[in-house]
Amino acid sequence: MNALKPVLSKPWIWSWLAAALTFAATALFTGGSSAFGLSQATLTFAAFSVMVGLGQMLVITLGPGNVDLSVPATITLSGTLALKFMETESSLILPGLLVAIVIGLAVGMANYALIKLLRIPPIIATLSMSFLVQSLAIWSNRGLRIKPPEALATFTTGTVFGVPNIALAGLLLSFVIWWLLERSIYGRWISAIGQSPFAARMAGIPVDGTRFVTYVLCAVLAAICGYLLASFSGGAALNMGTEYLLMSIAVVVIGGCAVAGGNSNVPGIWGASLFMFLVVSMLNTYGFGAGIRLMLTGLIIIAVIVAASRPLNGRK
Amino acid sequence: MNMTLEPPPVVSARGVRVAFGAVKALDGVDLDILPGEALGLVGHNGAGKSTIVNVINGGLTPHEGRLAYGGQESVAGGVGSARAGGVRCVFQELSLCPNLTIVENTRLMHRGLTGFGWRKRALALISQTLGDIFPGHRIDCTGTVGDLSIAERQMVEIAINFMTVTEAPRLVILDEPTSSLDAALAEQLMAHVRRFVGAGGSVLLISHILGEILSTSTRIVVMKDGKVVVTKPVAGFTAKSLVEAMGSVIKEKGHAAARAVAGDAPEVINLPASRGSVCGFSARKGEIIGLAGLGGHGQTDTLLSLYRARSSNWWPKRPEDIAFVAGDRSLNGTFPLWSILRNLSIGDLGALSSRFAIDHGREEALGEDWKAKTAIRTPDMHNPILSLSGGNQQKVLFARALSTPAAIVLMDDPMRGVDIGTKQDVYAIIRAEAEAGRTFVWYSTEMDEICLCDRVYVFRDGAIVAELKGEEISEDHVLAASFSGEAA
Numbered sequence: 091m092n093a094l095k096p097v098l099s100k101p102w103i104w105s106w107l108a109a110a111l112t113f114a115a116t117a118l119f120t121g122g123s124s125a126f127g128l129s130q131a132t133l134t135f136a137a138f139s140v141m142v143g144l145g146q147m148l149v150i151t152l153g154p155g156n157v158d159l160s161v162p163a164t165i166t167l168s169g170t171l172a173l174k175f176m177e178t179e180s181s182l183i184l185p186g187l188l189v190a191i192v193i194g195l196a197v198g199m200a201n202y203a204l205i206k207l208l209r210i211p212p213i214i215a216t217l218s219m220s221f222l223v224q225s226l227a228i229w230s231n232r233g234l235r236i237k238p239p240e241a242l243a244t245f246t247t248g249t250v251f252g253v254p255n256i257a258l259a260g261l262l263l264s265f266v267i268w269w270l271l272e273r274s275i276y277g278r279w280i281s282a283i284g285q286s287p288f289a290a291r292m293a294g295i296p297v298d299g300t301r302f303v304t305y306v307l308c309a310v311l312a313a314i315c316g317y318l319l320a321s322f323s324g325g326a327a328l329n330m331g332t333e334y335l336l337m338s339i340a341v342v343v344i345g346g347c348a349v350a351g352g353n354s355n356v357p358g359i360w361g362a363s364l365f366m367f368l369v370v371s372m373l374n375t376y377g378f379g380a381g382i383r384l385m386l387t388g389l390i391i392i393a394v395i396v397a398a399s400r401p402l403n404g405r406k
Numbered sequence: 407m408n409m410t411l412e413p414p415p416v417v418s419a420r421g422v423r424v425a426f427g428a429v430k431a432l433d434g435v436d437l438d439i440l441p442g443e444a445l446g447l448v449g450h451n452g453a454g455k456s457t458i459v460n461v462i463n464g465g466l467t468p469h470e471g472r473l474a475y476g477g478q479e480s481v482a483g484g485v486g487s488a489r490a491g492g493v494r495c496v497f498q499e500l501s502l503c504p505n506l507t508i509v510e511n512t513r514l515m516h517r518g519l520t521g522f523g524w525r526k527r528a529l530a531l532i533s534q535t536l537g538d539i540f541p542g543h544r545i546d547c548t549g550t551v552g553d554l555s556i557a558e559r560q561m562v563e564i565a566i567n568f569m570t571v572t573e574a575p576r577l578v579i580l581d582e583p584t585s586s587l588d589a590a591l592a593e594q595l596m597a598h599v600r601r602f603v604g605a606g607g608s609v610l611l612i613s614h615i616l617g618e619i620l621s622t623s624t625r626i627v628v629m630k631d632g633k634v635v636v637t638k639p640v641a642g643f644t645a646k647s648l649v650e651a652m653g654s655v656i657k658e659k660g661h662a663a664a665r666a667v668a669g670d671a672p673e674v675i676n677l678p679a680s681r682g683s684v685c686g687f688s689a690r691k692g693e694i695i696g697l698a699g700l701g702g703h704g705q706t707d708t709l710l711s712l713y714r715a716r717s718s719n720w721w722p723k724r725p726e727d728i729a730f731v732a733g734d735r736s737l738n739g740t741f742p743l744w745s746i747l748r749n750l751s752i753g754d755l756g757a758l759s760s761r762f763a764i765d766h767g768r769e770e771a772l773g774e775d776w777k778a779k780t781a782i783r784t785p786d787m788h789n790p791i792l793s794l795s796g797g798n799q800q801k802v803l804f805a806r807a808l809s810t811p812a813a814i815v816l817m818d819d820p821m822r823g824v825d826i827g828t829k830q831d832v833y834a835i836i837r838a839e840a841e842a843g844r845t846f847v848w849y850s851t852e853m854d855e856i857c858l859c860d861r862v863y864v865f866r867d868g869a870i871v872a873e874l875k876g877e878e879i880s881e882d883h884v885l886a887a888s889f890s891g892e893a894a
Contacts, residue, residue: 269763292713293752299722
């Protein structure tokens with residue numbers, strides 16, 4: 091049992107454990123026949139949650155009060171504008187991605203400008219920004235469903251050796267963020283700011299610069315997610331970002347990151363994203379009605395969070 | 407009064423042992439505190455002083471040993487039975503709620519203040535107690551604690567603990583009570599302690615300022631490595647023998663006068679005189695500048711604005727220009743979730759990195775280097791920072807600033823709660839670094855430290871009221887300057 095201790099003390103282990111259990115429960119119910127299809131679907135949809143979850147994680151690491159509520163609107167705007175820009179032309183795929191990233195940059199900068207210049211708390215600033223961004227999306231979309239370029243649609247729904255391309259893209263982004271968080275100076279800085287902004291300032295950390303970069307990164311990740319999601323689902327829709335508001339925050343919390351900031355991890359985001367999708371598919375497989383499904387989802391999430399927060403209490 | 411019967415000790419501890427992991431914080435401690443006695447407790451950082459305090463006040467249950475309050479064996483243990491035994495404790499890390507008013511904080515400590523009009527009664531009581539202990543204080547007891555300076559908070563906390571609501575305190579524990587008080591306030595407090603003890607109360611006094619211990623205590627207990635090594639009446643000690651009992655030898659105090667900073671060294675700071683100041687603020691390369699005066703008269707603000715003006719809040723920059731050593735650790739010093747090593751290395755990660763990636767090998771080496779240089783008491787630099795005693799945390803903050811290439815080091819009364827041996831080591835490092843061309847700006851509430859400086863600015867109400875050089879630096883001159891504006 092002692093050999094397991096270092097693994098059990100990791101805050102992300104609970105989300106992975108929960109994901110594995112849910113997967114087993116679902117696969118067993120269908121007699122194992124659906125295991126392959128289920129894992130492909132799970133990987134794909136989890137990857138979208140991972141992309142927004144990573145950005146939200148960085149923001150939440152900045153400490154109490156820091157959260158980005160403009161994530162869904164950014165997803166919608168970037169999906170809409172990028173597809174509109176590409177006009178189903180396969181040659182414009184990369185410039186289209188660039189358009190999405192620029193939208194992310196712009197939203198991130200605008201968010202931090204509101205927070206800093208007008209001294210609005212982040213939760214209000216990003217919420218108001220999300221209305222502005224969503225209105226832009228509505229105005230430019232006008233109810234038309236624009237199709238993605240053929241090659242891009244094929245790529246986003248395709249697989250390499252059975253692994254969905256979207257999951258690989260999510261993995262690549264996760265690795266970048268993991269490196270930033272665990273290996274780079276930037277990661278130390280956001281963790282320091284999350285623990286005590288005053289102490290961080292007096293230790294020579296450029297607090298505003300670091301927070302600015304973090305909000306921009308979060309918006310860029312949401313924009314990339316929007317670009318891929320719109321291409322994957324055959325076109326941008328105005329409500330495509332809606333479910334990612336709570337999802338982005340839930341995966342951070344379930345993944346074992348400290349809600350009060352200062353302490354985050356990337357593996358937990360994956361475990362939590364897989365788990366969040368698997369819970370819904372499990373309850374669907376069991377054939378529960380919508381009401382019971384939502385209730386059970388809530389209860390299961392609470393159970394995982396309680397389990398995940400225990401090692402933290404023990405350490406104190 | 408029954409004089410034939412020996413009164414039972416207010417607190418009696420027998421064979422108390424406490425271990426935090428591999429560290430034995432208390433290793434079989436016996437301690438009696440009798441009524442009418444001021445017991446002085448001294449020892450190095452990590453000797454176990456704060457741990458025995460926490461055992462006595464019930465905050466920590468000993469792993470072995472027994473505890474009795476007023477002759478009654480404490481069975482249940484905990485804060486409840488300690489308070490029932492009349493034990494009150496003024497903590498080293500202040501424990502008032504900053505968002506509540508002073509009156510409301512009083513209510514938190516004294517459950518007896520209930521019913522209609524408790525605010526009025528609490529206000530009367532706390533105002534009177536504050537006035538008794540610190541005559542002439544200027545604290546508005548209806549204000550919130552958050553608006554008070556750190557010295558005023560300490561005064562309020564002390565007064566709350568000496569207050570009598572339903573029953574009088576029998577033992578008041580003072581853990582470094584004067585660390586943020588200036589000399590005048592400290593003397594008022596010590597006078598009150600003597601009065602309180604004279605009236606039959608007991609005090610457990612912990613202080614690194616040996617003068618206070620020697621002048622105020624009736625008996626002294628010396629602790630070392632979790633054990634009581636000497637217990638004697640105060641008459642048996644001199645400052646020298648006390649330090650020797652603690653296990654460190656006072657090094658010869660070299661006065662700053664021996665050091666002459668070349669008058670033509672380039673100026674690294676030069677600020678014009680602010681409103682109300684008699685002169686501007688300047689510092690030359692290699693100079694040690696002292697900021698003196700009564701506590702909370704703008705010294706810390708001066709340091710903070712100096713730092714803010716010279717470091718960027720937006721753009722990453724190596725700390726080649728300026729570094730800061732916090733005095734109020736939990737406010738702007740430590741990162742509580744991190745290890746000792748990370749708390750140390752955050753000062754200059756740029757030096758440990760190539761292409762923005764932190765080189766863990768170089769980080770480890772830095773940690774071992776400074777662990778040895780400042781004698782940080784830990785088996786492993788990867789332990790959490792909060793596993794260290796207060797003084798050892800302070801050493802980490804020192805190491806953080808000194809390990810940077812910063813040309814100017816600002817120090818915000820950083821020696822609070824640091825033991826004498828370490829202080830001497832740090833003084834030596836500061837002098838050596840100053841010789842090598844680093845500039846220090848040092849706010850201190852301790853006169854000994856001000857006397858180590860080359861030049862001293864005395865502050866009053868946020869302005870510089872005097873500049874003292876070389877031989878002029880003395881306690882008399884600093885005090886005279888601090889009070890000079892009183893009549894105006």
